[in-house]
Amino acid sequence: MATLGAPTKKHKVTVVGSGNWGSTIAKIVAENTKAYPEIFEEDVQMWVYEEEVTLPKDSKNFDASANGPQKLTTVINKYHENVKYLPNIALPKNIIANPSVIDAVKDSTILVFNLPHQFIGRISKQLEGHILPFARGISCIKGVNVTSSEISLFSEWIGEGLGIYCGALSGANIANEIALEKWSETTIAYDPPAIDSRAPTPSSSQINLTITPADGEHKDVRGRISKTKLKALPADYPPLDHALFKTLFHRPYFHVRMVDDVAGVSLGGALKNIVALAAGFVDGRGWGDNAKAAIMRVGLLEMVKFGKEFFGHSVHAGTFTEESCGVADLITSCSGGRNFKCAKLAIERGVSVDEVEKTELNGQKLQGTSTAKEVNSFLETRGAVDEYPLFKAVIDILEGRNTVDDIPDLVARADA
Amino acid sequence: MATLGAPTKKHKVTVVGSGNWGSTIAKIVAENTKAYPEIFEEDVQMWVYEEEVTLPKDSKNFDASANGPQKLTTVINKYHENVKYLPNIALPKNIIANPSVIDAVKDSTILVFNLPHQFIGRISKQLEGHILPFARGISCIKGVNVTSSEISLFSEWIGEGLGIYCGALSGANIANEIALEKWSETTIAYDPPAIDSRAPTPSSSQINLTITPADGEHKDVRGRISKTKLKALPADYPPLDHALFKTLFHRPYFHVRMVDDVAGVSLGGALKNIVALAAGFVDGRGWGDNAKAAIMRVGLLEMVKFGKEFFGHSVHAGTFTEESCGVADLITSCSGGRNFKCAKLAIERGVSVDEVEKTELNGQKLQGTSTAKEVNSFLETRGAVDEYPLFKAVIDILEGRNTVDDIPDLVARADA
Incomplete structure (x- = not known):
């Protein structure tokens, strides 16, 4: 040529x-x-x-x-x-x-x-x-x-x-x-x-x-x-x-x-915030490092599943499990991120995350709470809520239908 | 029947x-x-x-x-x-x-x-x-x-x-x-x-x-x-x-x-300790959560590579990236584990890990330091040391041939 x-x-x-x-x-x-x-x-x-x-x-x-x-x-x-x-x-x-x-x-x-x-x-x-x-x-x-x-x-x-x-x-x-x-x-x-x-x-x-x-x-x-x-x-x-x-x-x-994988990279940065809330919940409950790591593992797999289910073959599991935009960003967010910290605070104080948003963030909403809500309503429309037990547990805890103590039982159903 | x-x-x-x-x-x-x-x-x-x-x-x-x-x-x-x-x-x-x-x-x-x-x-x-x-x-x-x-x-x-x-x-x-x-x-x-x-x-x-x-x-x-x-x-x-x-x-x-995957499960519990040392090094250096997450990501991939290279088809990447024995155990070890803590302390105090083992552990050796040494000599026998830049960086820092500041440059070579 x-x-x-x-x-x-x-x-x-x-x-x-x-x-x-x-x-x-x-x-x-x-x-x-x-x-x-x-x-x-x-x-x-x-x-x-x-x-x-x-x-x-x-x-x-x-x-x-x-x-x-x-x-x-x-x-x-x-x-x-x-x-x-x-x-x-x-x-x-x-x-x-x-x-x-x-x-x-x-x-x-x-x-x-x-x-x-x-x-x-x-x-x-x-x-x-x-x-x-x-x-x-x-x-x-x-x-x-x-x-x-x-x-x-x-x-x-x-x-x-x-x-x-x-x-x-x-x-x-x-x-x-x-x-x-x-x-x-x-x-x-x-x-x-x-x-x-x-x-x-x-x-x-x-x-x-x-x-x-x-x-x-x-x-x-x-x-x-x-x-x-x-x-x-x-x-x-x-x-x-x-x-x-x-x-x-x-x-x-x-x-x-x-x-x-543009979809995988973009989804990682959004869905990790839901997982960070859950990590904050169990940490606030005093369950320690085992439980926090378990949440992150379960969350990572739900992120992969969500990407593959709704963005098809263009999404690779490796984008989530092997790249900075996936597992590494999740780790950082579950260490010191805002979603993690506020969720932890809510459980420690025995108040809702909503309340923490009011007192600590001047009423500004966390990214995780709105993403959790949006993802839940998206999954509801598709009848797929139960296939994402951790995402579901987070919105159900945010809205008072479940407590942190229910998490192990709720996520176990996915493996049953 | x-x-x-x-x-x-x-x-x-x-x-x-x-x-x-x-x-x-x-x-x-x-x-x-x-x-x-x-x-x-x-x-x-x-x-x-x-x-x-x-x-x-x-x-x-x-x-x-x-x-x-x-x-x-x-x-x-x-x-x-x-x-x-x-x-x-x-x-x-x-x-x-x-x-x-x-x-x-x-x-x-x-x-x-x-x-x-x-x-x-x-x-x-x-x-x-x-x-x-x-x-x-x-x-x-x-x-x-x-x-x-x-x-x-x-x-x-x-x-x-x-x-x-x-x-x-x-x-x-x-x-x-x-x-x-x-x-x-x-x-x-x-x-x-x-x-x-x-x-x-x-x-x-x-x-x-x-x-x-x-x-x-x-x-x-x-x-x-x-x-x-x-x-x-x-x-x-x-x-x-x-x-x-x-x-x-x-x-x-x-x-x-x-x-x-018996080999993957067993390797995860051993190799994570090398990675935890590296995570302690960068945390002790004050590089923050981005760097720590990067170390864990790079380390996880070297763990997968090591398993696949030396245990062949019986090892699945997913054992490391998706299971509790892999990514979750790594996260826990890089949060509060002994290897992480002692490596961090060494850098903060400007002394060798060897010195920290003496003063903090009564001379007892960390699992990570002996595994790092053993894995390095195993890789040397096979001429494969350079394919595992993070594992190599850890032993080279432990033995004084490199410093923490060299890590980004050392691991970058793998992606070059």
């Missing part, structure tokens, strides 16, 4: 979001765009939801004359620190904070989504028509969207909304630890349709003129034909494959493993 | 060993022999290494007139408490403490081995010729026997020594928690050659007269022909299958899952 020419263009990267985790991911990505100038444009755009911040007065890092509130984007671009969401961490100078999401994504081939899931819909709408049609996304947003009738992945939602393919990143990733460059691992799932590797692909100068034969229908993770007709990446860019995404995200302190 | 008659005999159970874990297992087993009188003889013999104990003076549980040292077996049989190794736990009255191991195993069809592994050789020798030739064993002894040239399972060692088939029990099982009837899970591996299910089998009255055609050569877990010629269980006993062992060991607070 004739070579259509070596890549002459570089990938431009935008991080959409700039919270605690968004800023941390931007730091990682910007370190790598600088380290690999032959593949990436050095500057990384980071979309910042603009707000006003006041600089800490007594820090020698900041201009003493700075008085009164300033724009967060101005502060980040001047001091290279996200003083509000990732304080005391030096950001690379090639992160460019941008208050306009439309301007931030301009000409970017790689869009990294890392914002609260509540914003996905609005941002996708804003971006319509403003991104490169052949861009690719990676969603770092944990969780899935469950209704009683359907489960959708945030990566799917983003991909559908923008008409692009979007993968997912998830792992045992407490942002503050990674920002301090303490070692951790992550999992990135990326499995676009074959279109990206087909030859010949059009060069970018052709792309706007044609619906090329290389553009293809996009089957989603459940094998359904998506509405999205994917545009092929022009051949003058380095191919967007596993090796490239590993280059973009892997750091000496942040180890990346690439997989194909 | 003609039925040779329903079972008319009951299984008699002996627990060989009476330490902390041995007494706990005896409690479980005795509760079940009492609960299922149609299958088991109620009394459970427990071999006790005889020693003299002095009863606590101020307890109302004991005879006030008891003065001076008494025999441990006498105390257990009178007060139904192992005051030395499992104090304050009421043992079932149908546990019969017996100082003679030969007398304890007489006529028993099920032998549960639960004693320090240093005693296996001596006890097997003592028992030679004194057990029922068609008895079956379950080893609750954690660990494997590694030399630079070979790995053998304790269950194999016992089986070979006694000429019987021996399975294995292992799990996230901190004995004291189970003795208090806090919920936990365990895994029992039992996969004897087909002989036990063959028909016709001789009745027990025939068994001593014939080497029946139903007796067979026994292939060990690596497919080698064992020296042991197994004797078939007489048909007048209930069959010794997965269901029967589950009935014998499963309690409302002690959940049993049965598997076939």
Whole structure:
């Protein structure tokens, strides 16, 4: 086959979001765009939801004359620190904070989504028509969207909304630890349709003129034909494959493993929160390490079963049992995560988790409690609640129909 | 096929060993022999290494007139408490403490081995010729026997020594928690050659007269022909299958899952200690929960790889990633186990683990340090050290050739 020419263009990267985790991911990505100038444009755009911040007065890092509130984007671009969401961490100078999401994504081939899931819909709408049609996304947003009738992945939602393919990143990733460059691992799932590797692909100068034969229908993770007709990446860019995404995200302190299983990676980050509640329950009950480990084991298997049952052959058990996004993230969440801690507190105090959410979280809901509720109503619609005894035990304890003491008997039925 | 008659005999159970874990297992087993009188003889013999104990003076549980040292077996049989190794736990009255191991195993069809592994050789020798030739064993002894040239399972060692088939029990099982009837899970591996299910089998009255055609050569877990010629269980006993062992060991607070993979179950309980050292190292270094979870994930995969490489097709990845003897036991060991704690302490204090063993354990060696050394020399003999970067990192840190800071880089090579 004739070579259509070596890549002459570089990938431009935008991080959409700039919270605690968004800023941390931007730091990682910007370190790598600088380290690999032959593949990436050095500057990384980071979309910042603009707000006003006041600089800490007594820090020698900041201009003493700075008085009164300033724009967060101005502060980040001047001091290279996200003083509000990732304080005391030096950001690379090639992160460019941008208050306009439309301007931030301009000409970017790689869009990294890392914002609260509540914003996905609005941002996708804003971006319509403003991104490169052949861009690719990676969603770092944990969780899935469950209704009683359907489960959708945030990566799917983003991909559908923008008409692009979007993968997912998830792992045992407490942002503050990674920002301090303490070692951790992550999992990135990326499995676009074959279109990206087909030859010949059009060069970018052709792309706007044609619906090329290389553009293809996009089957989603459940094998359904998506509405999205994917545009092929022009051949003058380095191919967007596993090796490239590993280059973009892997750091000496942040180890990346690439997989194909987008659904498994996304589900792990959502379902683990239900298991973490159960782990908190038995720990709060004083049952010790054996029981906590048993909960995690049973929970892990229900996660695998759920993935295989509702996302079919695209889901691999190994994504849950062998990758950072599965077993490792579960372990972290059952050690010091919010869901675990609040569930434990509820049992120790003899109050409901609802009550703990009120007193400890100002009424904010835990991810685990809403996921437990959503997953339960999804399973009810399908008559499958009893096949997931641990998930069922959690919602039944949350809603007062069972107590922690019932857990061993309830989960034993699955093995009977 | 003609039925040779329903079972008319009951299984008699002996627990060989009476330490902390041995007494706990005896409690479980005795509760079940009492609960299922149609299958088991109620009394459970427990071999006790005889020693003299002095009863606590101020307890109302004991005879006030008891003065001076008494025999441990006498105390257990009178007060139904192992005051030395499992104090304050009421043992079932149908546990019969017996100082003679030969007398304890007489006529028993099920032998549960639960004693320090240093005693296996001596006890097997003592028992030679004194057990029922068609008895079956379950080893609750954690660990494997590694030399630079070979790995053998304790269950194999016992089986070979006694000429019987021996399975294995292992799990996230901190004995004291189970003795208090806090919920936990365990895994029992039992996969004897087909002989036990063959028909016709001789009745027990025939068994001593014939080497029946139903007796067979026994292939060990690596497919080698064992020296042991197994004797078939007489048909007048209930069959010794997965269901029967589950009935014998499963309690409302002690959940049993049965598997076939004896090697996987045994290896899990040994190799986890190497991983627990590594988890202690990174935790002691202050790297937090991400790093600890990463170590456990990497370690789990090396455990799977090791099992598959040296025990072939009989080992299933799922034994490590899905069962209590694998992932759950690893989690427990990396939470509060001795190997984890001492490794953590060593890094925090900036001293060697060797030093911590001296100051904290009176010079007693941790299981993890000796297993790490043995496994390393075994892998060296096979030129396979570099394929297990985490196991290698642990021995290299123990012996001063690497530091904790090298771990991320060392394990990354496996993914490169």
